[in-house]
Amino acid sequence: MKLKKQKRHRRSVAFFTTCYNFRAPFKILCDGTFIHHLLTNHITPADTAISNILGAPVKxxxxxxxxAELKSLGAACTDSLNVARDxxxxxxxxxKRKSAVDCLTxxxxxxxxxxxFVASQDADLRKQLxxxxxxxxxxxxxxALFLETPSPSQQQFAKSAEEERSHVSELELKMLLNMTKRSSTEDEAGDSAQADDVSTYNIIKDLKKDAARRNTDVNDRVQFKRKRAKGPNPLSCKKKKKENQKPVTKQESNENAESIRSRSKKRKRSRKQKIPTSATD
Known part of the structure; x- marks a missing residue:
């Protein structure tokens, strides 16, 4: 299958799955012309050939x-009749028996x-559907098998269906109006209840002031914990020097330097040439 053809088939399958809720395994409704064409052109097995086009299992x-129509055509369509029965x-x-076109519609x-999915070789039936x-x-x-691209009427129907979904229906409008009425009544009741709460709060506040004057156990202020200053971040501080290490004095350092120098100096020996003694001596 060519790449352009495969992409076109994928787009059309995605259109029907997203807009019309088609799900795998896809159901293929075949007529006699399509079955006869598959047998004469040796497109077998038919389910695998169709599944390769749609990219999903089929039935x-x-x-x-x-x-019944294939049976009435006689011996020329016996093979396709046997396949259709399976x-x-x-x-x-x-x-009563109808024609294949009327039955499928x-x-x-x-x-x-x-x-x-309707599989047919009848061009008039495809135009009608x-x-x-x-x-x-x-x-x-x-x-080769082909999947037709969605017709303009099918695309227009899908767009109109999406617009209808986005708009609010009459039932939803009625529900919204009822909810707003209920909320307004609840708000009025809540305002009256809120006024009662304010009056009771003022009474309780006066009682607390009187109790504080009489040195009772009532506390009218909430006690909060004070935030204490925290120590510095230990990761940002320098490490302390260890006290066990004794400082090296100048004398010790000089002695160490002299010992190193004395070791480095080597004694140079002078080798004199020995004069050979004559035999007369």
């Missing part, structure tokens, strides 16, 4: 009307409450 579905059945409440409905807000469409071209 394939079909309806009883689609199976797929999971989607709920189809039609007592009835199953999808107006809002696609079951969150189906593009007007439905939450229907992603899959089709095939030869050996």
């Amino acid at each position: 394939l579905f079909t309806t009883r009307c689609v199976i 797929l999971a059945p989607a709920r189809c409440d039609h007592e 009835d199953v999808i409905g107006e809002k696609n409450s079951e969150h189906f 593009q007007e439905v807000p939450a229907v992603p469409l899959i089709y095939a071209l030869r050996n």
